[in-house]
Amino acid sequence: MDKYDGYFEFYYDPKTDKILLVVDKFNQEFLYVNSLSAGVGSNDIGLDRNQLGNSRVVKFERRGPKILLVEPNYTYRAVSDNVDEQKAVEDAFAQSVLWGGTLITEEDGKVLIDVSDFLLSDAHDVSGTLKNTKQGSYTLDKSRSAFYLPRTKNFPGNSEFEATLTFTGTPSGQYIKSVTPTASSITVRQHHSFIELPDDKYEPREFDPRAGFFEMTHYDYATPISESIEKRFITRHRLEKKNPEAAVSEAVEPIVYYLDRGTPEPIRSALLDGARWWNEAFEAAGYKNAFRVEMLPEGADPMDVRYNVINWVHRSTRGWSYGSSVTDPRTGEIIKGHVLLGSLRVRQDYLIAEGLLAPYEEGTEVPKAMEEMALARLRQLAAHEVGHTLGLAHSYASSGEGLASVMDYPHPVVRVEDGKISLSNAYDDKIGAWDKVAIKYGYQDFADNVDEKEGLNSIIQGALSQGLSFLSDQDARPQGGAHPYAHLWDNGANASDELLRVLEVRKVALNNFGENNIRMHQPYAKLEEVLVPVYFFHRYQTEATVKLVAGLNYRYALRGDGQLVTKMIAPEIQKKALDALIETLKPEHLALPEPLLSIIPPRPMGYDRGREVVTLRTGLTFDPLGAAESAANVTLSLLFNRSRAQRLIEYHARNQDQPSLIFVIDKVLNSTWEASHPEGYQGEIQRVVDNVALANLMALAADKDASDQVRAICYLKLMELKGWLELVSKTTKTDSQKAHYLSALRKISLFEKEPVQFEKPELLNPPPGSPIGIMCDR
Structure with missing residues (x-):
């Protein structure tokens, strides 16, 4: 066999493709890390090259001829000199045995074991990831798996093992089909690391929520009763x-x-x-x-x-x-x-x-x-x-x-x-x-x-x-988020002012948009890919602005540090933000220039539609009304969010100067359905926006997770809109507008009869935005 000297001495048998490990460190803890050194290549699946897996403290324990790889439970512990106190906590919470094997032979306190099954197992849960991402049902095929010796190495402080693993099954998702030569057979490489733990001279540093660090938490049951057992330290x-x-x-x-x-x-x-x-x-x-x-x-x-x-x-x-x-x-x-x-x-x-x-x-x-x-x-x-x-x-x-x-x-x-x-x-x-x-x-x-x-x-x-100041992920997300200053991909101290500025930048870019946006000898249809980030250039500043509506200014304040704890956003700031959001719904911002529309043809052979272009309702031809629908839905789906609606009710109840949910709905309806509709292309865009507003309002009215009062107010506004539509539809002269009004009346009437059965229409969404220039999660 080939001998590898290092942290854990081991041997490779080229005749049987097995790795035999010498265990001479019983009950001595070390760090075990699994990772994926050669991946699948799909962001949506998430199995990337050199992707780290879990880090676990483990140790080998011997029970007669059996050798167990045991993971102690460090979430619950007793930091005490009292051994019995430590043992009481250790026995109270479950540990995990990650693997068990049988010794082959022993000599001078050293045991030789075959760890091949462990190292050739699906420790990174590749099959689980493929299943969870709906790519198919796969199992590890050990007949097509083997050790990968170029990355199997040994060092004084760490032993490294790598295996080629093949998963076989029936593919059901497009992601896996797009990145594998044969989707029924997926081969990756998995890495295992046995790492010597550092010495005990490291001094943990206390976690402070204001400091901007990730935390590591454990529970110390040896803590005096006057103090919290939950201990937090930074990484x-x-x-x-x-x-x-x-x-x-x-x-x-x-x-x-x-x-x-x-x-x-x-x-x-x-x-x-x-x-x-x-x-x-x-x-x-x-x-x-x-x-x-x-x-x-x-x-x-x-x-x-x-x-x-x-x-x-x-x-x-x-x-x-x-x-x-x-x-x-x-x-x-x-x-x-x-x-x-x-x-x-x-x-x-x-x-x-x-x-x-x-x-x-x-x-x-x-x-x-x-x-x-x-x-x-x-x-x-x-x-x-x-x-x-x-x-x-x-x-x-x-x-x-x-x-x-x-x-x-x-x-x-x-x-x-x-x-x-x-x-x-x-x-x-x-x-x-x-x-x-x-x-x-x-x-x-x-x-x-x-x-x-x-x-x-x-x-x-x-x-x-x-x-x-420091504010992190939970405060920045637009869906239901309330903080006025913590946003993703925003700029400036004033979100609504920046939104209006971004709309002007976008306007200039769209007016200049044309054949010069693609290289010579490229299909004109490729203009679609370049158009998307420009047409939706305002989407993130819109997300930032919508959080001002029913927003709450707050900090990770500690008692005695002098920080702001909470403060409602001034009514005039919220109304200004609402005005800016209404701008994003206007046809003059959503319409594309006619010279541009005339040079975007259907896709030629060999250039399939991907998800990086707008979704169509027009078959093969470019759909400018669909693009407008997608953009309008960004604003209105966030504005009619159930959490935001509930805060509008609460804040107005506590302070009558705060805008109410009724005020916000009226503002949207006055700017859409009840506004004058232009002729032609922009008129059709206005009707698209109207329908997006109605769909989102009806969805909020039917939202089972929204409060009774949120649903009640939305229902009231739908009934008022119905009454208005009944009147205006009788005097409308153009067929297009009359059809528009009568269709809305039919939708509201059906909703009125069976609100519980209502399902929100499948509105068009923009192509994926994240990451526009950065998106990461730890």
Whole structure:
């Protein structure tokens, strides 16, 4: 057999394709990580190359001839010197035995076991992921699976195993069919890591919800009854000054990240530059050269725990990027930072630039600004994802605080200068003020004479005094979200003002849109792909603006820190936001120029419709009314959200100056159904918007999860609209408008008879937006 010396000595038998492991560390804990080193290549399925799986503390236990791989339960523990107290908690909560095997032979306290079945199992749950994403029912075929020796290695502190796994079954989803040569046979590679746990010299740092770090939680049943048993600590790398007393010192061991060697230029340089921004934050925390980014050494394995790696990952469609880590579940110490950057992200930003600039005029050099914008976005993306692997969470208030953090989601800042679109300074080019605060909180090394708790609180209080704040994911989502300043892909301190500005940018871009938006010798039908990010350019600022309606300003306030706790949004700000949202529904904003519509033909053979273009109701031909329906539904589905409707009722009841749900519904109906309808193309768009408004209002009235009063008010407004329609339909002279009114009357009458049976019509939605330039989850 081939012998591999290292952390766990093991042998490979080439005759039987088996791995035999020497266990000499019984009851000694180590870290077990499973991952996927060769993936499927579909963002929608989510099985990416070099994707990390779970990190578990495990240990081998012997029970006679059986060897068990046991995972202790570190969520519940007793941090105590009393062994019996520790044992009482250990026995109270379940542990997990991940695998069991039988010894082959033993010698001098060492046991030889066959771990082949364990290493060739579906530890990453590939079959479960395929099932959950509705791609088919697959099982592992061990006859088509084998160990992959180029990535099976041993090191002093970690043992690495890799296997080629083949899953067979019946495909049922299009995603898996689009990325596999034979969809009934899916072959990937799975990696297993046995990692020596770090020593006990790491000092966990207390979690503060205001500081911007991810938390690690456990329950300590040895805690005095006067204190909470729930303990929270941040996740972070170990970093210590050589001289803690010095204001600036080199680190005992710097944090070094390595970039995937498969990254091409000029992307390589952009990613290196962006990731290196973090060194400025560490310098502000008192470190010298404590954070570095280098190319991965030739021959190094990116799954090796010794390397923090920025991976360049290819997929068949654009998608998410991730910043994850291998973390010690006992303490929160990050052992390995691991970034996955989707390679198609840069092409999406380039596409946005193509749509905005219409750059392909014959005989004119293509502007460098498009590539510069895309690379600027990649720098920010590299900094953002590395930030996650340093322990930092999303910071969504930062776009309204002078671009204070790269941990926000940035929308390109596009301006109109002398009637032309400008992409200069579309993205920030540096670390933000909040990022420096967060790194100080997580990594500053305090001198012995400094009380750490007081020092950490002083960092946060100093940030608050500068007008900096931290708000994260749950506060930023538009569906039911209430915070006026925490948004995804927004810009500016005033959401509604920025929405109106973005609409003007969009107007200029659409007026300029034409054949110069595609390269020479491309099919005219390709204009559709370039059109989508321009036509829906306002969608994220719309999401930000809608959160002002029934919004609530608040902070992660602690008693005594002087922060705002909660405050309703001023009525005039909400009404201004509502006016801006109504603008997005007007035909003049939703109509496309006639010269553009005349040069978008049906798709030619070989250019199938994908999900990156608008959905059609017109068969093969481009559907401008369908595009308008999709855009209107963005605004109205968010405005008529059940949580927002309930807050409108509550806030108005508490303060009569606050806009009510009745006020909002009346505003929408007055601006749609009850407004004058223009002739021709814009008139048809207005009728489309009317129907989107009615569908969303009826859906809210029938929403079983909405409160009784929300449904009652919506029902009242539907009955009032019905009465208005009955009157106006009698005097309407044009057939189109009369048909429109009578159709609405029929819908409301059917709803009135069977509201419980109502099903919202299948309105058209925009093509996928996320990620427009960044979208990631940890």
